[in-house]
Amino acid sequence: MYKRKIVSLISNNKKIIENLSYLTVIQIISMLLPFITYPYLIKTLGLSLYGKVMLSQAIVSYVAIIIDFGFTISATKSIAEVISDKVKINEICSAIIVTKTIVWVISTIIYITSVLVFVNDFQSKILYLTAYTLTFNEFLICQWFFQAKEDMKIIALLSVIAKIINIALVFTFINGPSDYIYVSLLTGICYFITGVGCILLMLSRHIELQRPSLSSIKNVIKDSFNIFLTSAVITIKNKLDVILIGAFLNSEFVAIYDFSQKILTLALIPINIINSAVFAKMSREKSLNFLKKLIFASVILSTGYVLFAQLFIPLITKVLFVPSEESIFLTRMMMISVVVFSISLPLARNGLLIYGYTHLHLLGAFSTTIVYLLTMMLGYYFNLLTSLNFFLYTSIGIFSYELIYRIALCRWKKII
Template identity: 35%
Template sequence: MKKIKNKLKEHKSIIENFSYLSVLQVFNMILPLLSYPYLIRVLGTSIYGKIIFAQAIIGYLALLVGFGFSITATKEISVHREDKEKLSEIVCSVLVIKTLLLIVSFVFFLPLLFFYNQVAENKVLYFMTLWLCIYEIMFPVFYFQGIEKMKYVSIISLIVRCIFVALIFVFIHNKTDYLYVPLLNLFGAVLAGMSSMYIVFYKHKIRFYIPEFAVLKFYFKEAIPVFLSNISIQIYVSTNKVLIGSFLGMTEVSYYDLGEKILNILRIPQGIISQSVFPKISLDKNISFINKVFKYSLAFNTALFLLLVVFSDMIIRILGGVQMLPAKGVVIILGLTLPIVAISNVFGILVMIPFGLNKLFSKIIMFSGVIFILQFLFLWIFNFITIYSLCTITVVTELFVSFLMYYYCLKNNLWTIKSTTI
């Protein structure tokens, strides 16, 4: 008992963050079960697919605004958590840079209104979907994660999500109400942003100011490797929705989105673990601790995949009804990424980033984007583009990423075949 108490005391912050994140993610699993089945039945697969397609397009702009700070800024906050002046510098630098990047994103967005038919025909929908970029700026998750106070993120996110789900049933009753989906999301983004900013600048006494150009340049350059890697990740994650919508249709986008939603729910435990232990690993760099995280992650995600294979048909019927059963193949194929992502998550996010291999990490992810594009070109040239083939090349790309990350961790002596355990 004494040993257990000492372990609990030693990892108190991790356990606390894990608990808050677990509560949040449990509700994140329950709430979609209320809103998604309603939306897919009321709006239909085609209109719902149009909303998801818009989110995929605007997601590229949100990626630019986020610019990799979710990792680099979190790391800096974690290291300097006791220095209030340094925290002010980091937070203000990130917010200023993100605001400038938002302006740049608008410059990229405007041509789409005239040269891309999918956007030009639904201008209002796409303008409203820009809530993704606003949320990226106003909700500084990197700060709360870095100081290991995820309770704030959990509480704010939970309240906003509950309000969003409730308002869906109030305002959306038929297909013509589809614009309320991005509008309600915009309302939630502003509400969450204002609440979090109040905590950061008023409760935590973070001083707001405009940092010098040299300071902004430093944080910008530090985030570039992660941003480049995020671009490649976006290529073989969100690009599938764009490709499916462009080549196959909006109904197929709905099928893929359902598969992705189910997988995102099943990936929640891995995300909780990573977010909880990342600040500690960045500080301690304990390989034996990481090894234990890896073993449990791999075993757990493999078990999740097996359960998914058995119960996929039932899950799809509950969430989307009989009309969504064609998504079963998508769910099974994407499910293969569960154990694969567990591997890449540990060796990439929890080993390479904390140990300073940001550039190598970025190169691996960038190269994986090239691999995905080459596979897609092969499918396009031989006229073999289907929803299942696009899912398959995603799995192959994830496998490629995991192998390279593991290889370079071994090569740089950050991992051993028989690593010790705690």
């Protein structure tokens, strides 16, 4: 009996399981392979210079949000809803590609001009200009298309190839502290290779690029706008920590904080994978029962591996980073956020967004950012920004606040 149920479950969700497998490969490769070069970069560059690299990447992440413009989520949803209509898919994809190109060109001109005008020394100019190549990830890589088609095999393959190339480039060209300005460039080159391959495959096998009508462009912008604003305000909150730590502490503390964030991101991979894998299915079926099962599974999974991971954090810190009481404590405390996120993410992505409440999701994100900025202002007033723990506890508190308002919104709209 149980065997039949398991077979039936696998058979009914074959596409989800297949997608889940490839998304797992993408996420694991994206996070684990860079950890091969991480200890090498810390040792070769030192904490201070590595912190400067992370600071430049944090600033570029703001531009990346503009270039992505929310299409990672909205485009997946729009295409999944018309998956059998090739004409409609061509129209949507063409409009997105043209819109992304226009936004990237404008953003590039503004960014380069700003760096040349406002950044003083030559080395820093090069650092921030090379960091901009990371935007090839948002500009060229069309994971949204293959995710909507529930065909993630090619993205997984391209990601593996690109990451392996990146590792080889780092060990070949980063040989001393003076090479720190090229770290981001090497990753940007890999994003470019992946993106070009991805777009060529999409155009040659799946869609015919056409000149989109103005109404099509307006439609894709309209569909993405609330998601874009949500991502923008969330990024302000997520990345401002790094910038403030660099301003009020130093770049070494940036490196310590970045390490704890990397471990947190690694721990969030299973939750992200599961929610991404079922997104296309939820877009079509909009099943409340399935959402509840998804949340339950996410909580059980995250609680289990967070408790298990606590045992190995000292060892992980010793192998990958510079072990200290501060870095171990920071990483352990950050892991608490995983359990909170395991409830919060499904409610947002497969709850509010799926059921069309993007404006409420945006409103919640705005309120989160306002709470965060007010907290930072109070921290500045009471001279707390010189403490790394202040940023830690603020981060955990903000994650908890996000969960509370998402539960409230989902209950209000009878999603849960």
